[in-house]
Amino acid sequence: MNAPESGGKVKTEFTVLGTTPMRQDGMEKVTGAARFGDDIHLPGMLHGKLLRSPHAHARIKSIDTRKAAAMKGVRAVITGADMPTLNAGIIAAGEGGEVNMQDIADNCMARDRVFYDGHVLAAVAADNPHIAEAACGLIEVEYELLEPVLNVHDAIKAGAPVLHEEYTPGAFLFPTQKALPNAGRLFLEHGDVDGALAACDFVVEREFSTKAVHQGYIEPHVTTAEWTSEETLTIHTSTQGAFAIRDFLASFMNMPLSKIKVIPMEIGGGFGGKDVVYIDSVAAVLARKSGRPVKIFMSRSEVLRGTGPSPETFIRVKMGCNKAGQLQAADIYLLYEAGAYPGGPIAPGTLCSLTRYNVPNVRLDGYDVFLNKPKMKPYRAPGATQSNFAAESTLADLAEKAGIDPIEMRLINALKPGDMMPMGFPCPPLGSIEMLNAIKTHPHYTAPLEGENRGRGIAYGFWFGAGLASSAEIRANSDGTVNLTTGSADLSGTRNTLGMQAAEQLGIDPALITTNVGDTDSVGYTFQSVGSRTTFATGIAVISACKKLIGEMARRAAMVWEVDAAEVVYAEGMFRLKGDADKRMTFGELCAKADHTGGPLLADASEFPEGVGFQIAANIVDVEVDPETGKVDILRFTALQDVGKAVHPDYVEGQMQGGSVQGIGWALNEEYVFDDQGRLSNPTLLDYRMPTALDVPNIDCTILETPNPGHPFGVRGVGEVPIVPPPAAIRDAIKNAVGIHLCELPMKPAVVLKAIRDQQGNS
Amino acid sequence: MHSFEFSTPTSVSEAVAMLAEQGANARILAGGTDLLIGMRAGRLQPGLVVDAKGIPELLEYQLGSDGLRLGAAVTCRTLYDDPGVVEGYPALIEAVSIIGGIPTQGRATVGGNLCNAAPSGDTIPALIALGAVATLIGPDGPRQLPVEAICLAPGRTALAANELLLSIHIPAPVANSGACYQRFIPRNEMDIAVASVGSSVVLSADGGTFESARIALGSVGPTPIFAQAAGALLAGQPVSDASLQQAADAAEAAATPINDMRGTIEQRKQLINVLTRRTLREAVSRAQA
């Protein structure tokens, strides 16, 4: 990871940023006019269905597709043997790591082995989905069952069944190293951890376990593949990044990038779960074989079984401080499931465990553990919620043991701007102290909390966020309106937040700007909408394109006035000639002159910003625990976050509230439950319990704005960090309500009840 | 989903004739909120689906001095929309107004909930506590069974293959009586009971002594359980924390839960104890009001 750039001067006075214009896609969404992936109906289109393994670990001895292929209405049946073998299996992933593309391809369609319950091993395209489903049932598979590896502890034991005889260690965010037959490792150490711990006045050691949780997007995965010629492929899909889908497909199909066009449809949520290919390549191969377009639409249970959740983890934390509450040392050991293939979120999980505090002596030992579960995927601040729960809870218990106020404990140890970060560079501007002080004085924190079995908790969280490549193209029309196109999928209102940045930079009314999500043929390369990067990084590309456009328009004005372009200045939507008050033209007036000054007005820009500002958030939460049933009700919830600059404050609050709700679900009830053979027992939204409207109170938001020097308007990523602190905050509130020190997620009623009873038994 | 025949009879006799001909191959569709889900998952594959919602007799209900007679296809929503039913049968309302969300309640029926015979069916413990009686009808005419005799195993009922549920009769509440239904779920709506209890009590005129009580349990056995002994031991006892606790302990003893992903044996037994106490307390306060 690179040090953030110091950046140029940051603008602090705004006309557009900070306002809340109507969402451009809002009306279409509420009237149902917006087109999602399943709204694609092409002439002659077939429907694809997938055959998924009922076994967590097995060798495929044979697959007989003859009966399925013979069924009336079936147009193509494929298995792993029909999928192309990759020309380039392993590619560089930055920071010296590598990504094994063959793993990602095999995750879409198994070749000789299935690695988890739900792993796809064959597919059918037929005239309608019912025929395709029935035909899947006619495919005969002979399996040789292999012993499944079902938890991180078993996976790293000597003699455990080995998933991959050879593997490329995972490199999500940061590379891991080959360490064990079923695990890659990330190890960081500085100082004398054992010596410092031995010298501490207070030490707390705890072991935490958390369960796998799904992103829970409303819209299941859907894609339609069409070969528009022998060698050109068009994909309509629901994705967080059309270019990523294009790149994966080019690799899986051994095709040139230019021959694949990916058209991103409106998306019903992603949260990290829609940044990769699952069904697009399968649809493409079915379409090629049948000679017809093929749509594949996953059911909810396929989404839960076959796509990647955030992993189950085991985390041991040992942390010590002196009498003054200054942290002296921390020793953290983390086992994160990678799932069926390497590359889970162990690195960000490990790195975010402590990054918000200054700890002089640290050992971080993280493992990316392969086992027979779905390939784990990013989910909103990937890996950080789990390690935050562990480290933040240990810190809270340490403060309790040392008799130090929980906010003081955090203030004493908080990472401040200029402090050295574990990655080896100083912390950029960040409102850490301001945020912790804001908790102290918040009316929620100072309000009395009355009633039995009620408690208040707090927690503080950190997340990196991402920069990476973005492109934008901007056109000024002859009537003064503007079309802005970027390559960023809009998951959360980013068409507006990008259009608003353009309006701010151009000095025009945001209503004049229409922002589009481009397909891969229509705009420059743009990395996925992940890592809270779109408003930040694509925003920088938009601002650059606007600057170029204004430069070009100033040149045109100079042409009209027959002066040197350097004599033209632009501010607040008006071009002026220096020193001549009569020479002025509005943005719109100049647009109308485009044809006479050299033709259409357009500009584009691509950027790869490094000045990610980092994200911090905190929660204050009140709960009531029913000591007879173990049920926890959230009474009041406040989310605080440093957002740099809130471009559209309503959307910022939406992100804070949405992330908090997902965090509440993770804390209280969400979990993957597997049986002893590794089959997912709860692939439905009845038994995979996401919070309902009655389970969450209104989430009050406090927005703090410490400008990020890495963005011209001070913007930092917003979307991810809100999910980080809620489990630790709720755990703290439960502790303060009934005195139990929970160390597992979810803190569901049975867990809480057992802890209360154990405590009663002990006292 | 498999393909099947769909029929829309307009009289009970027509429906009975279809069942007589098709036997176990036929299934009645009331709201379909269990049936269609089972069919979509492939668990149920009837060759003939018989729509109950075109049969006027099954859609009617009568609220009179002898109680509430519910046609088998009356929806949950119909019941909680009727102030008379809300007033007279709060325990039933507590059950029907937590089945799914509002859209589900507009389709789902009490009859379907009973005939689906899930251990967790929310109306069943309430109906048992209220002393409800079901009327079944087949080619040989109608017969009556108390609700506690309907469910035999998960998804299996005492109905013969050629019988359908015609109606459910709940006796009118007597003086000094009260009832309550509560379930425990990990969330606050849209969930399946980890454990549930329906209780009804009849008190002495001064409200101080139990004359009789009925307690029924959900989700703690293969069928909803009529915890007859737990209710019976209250007869003649004073209303007190101690007597409530005795009944709760007896109800807990009658529960035969299993461990599954929705709850543990220990947790479910504890919940039965807690919910029995809580529902009895509420039933008592309703009786005293």
Ligand SMILES: Cc1cc2nc3c(=O)[nH]c(=O)nc-3n(C[C@H](O)[C@H](O)[C@H](O)COP(=O)(O)OP(=O)(O)OC[C@H]3O[C@@H](n4cnc5c(N)ncnc54)[C@H](O)[C@@H]3O)c2cc1C
């Ligand atoms: C989203 C959702 C949430 C739900 N939540 C709950 C809940 O909280 N609590 C709960 O208890 N249930 C719940 N259910 C299950 C279901 O809604 C209830 O059991 C409902 O009462 C079933 O009624 P129905 O009319 O839809 O039955 P149907 O699905 O029409 O029928 C159920 C079964 O009974 C049979 N049947 C129906 N009527 C007759 C008859 N007259 N004679 C003979 N057999 C008959 C059918 O053949 C079928 O086997 C939920 C379902 C959904 C979809």
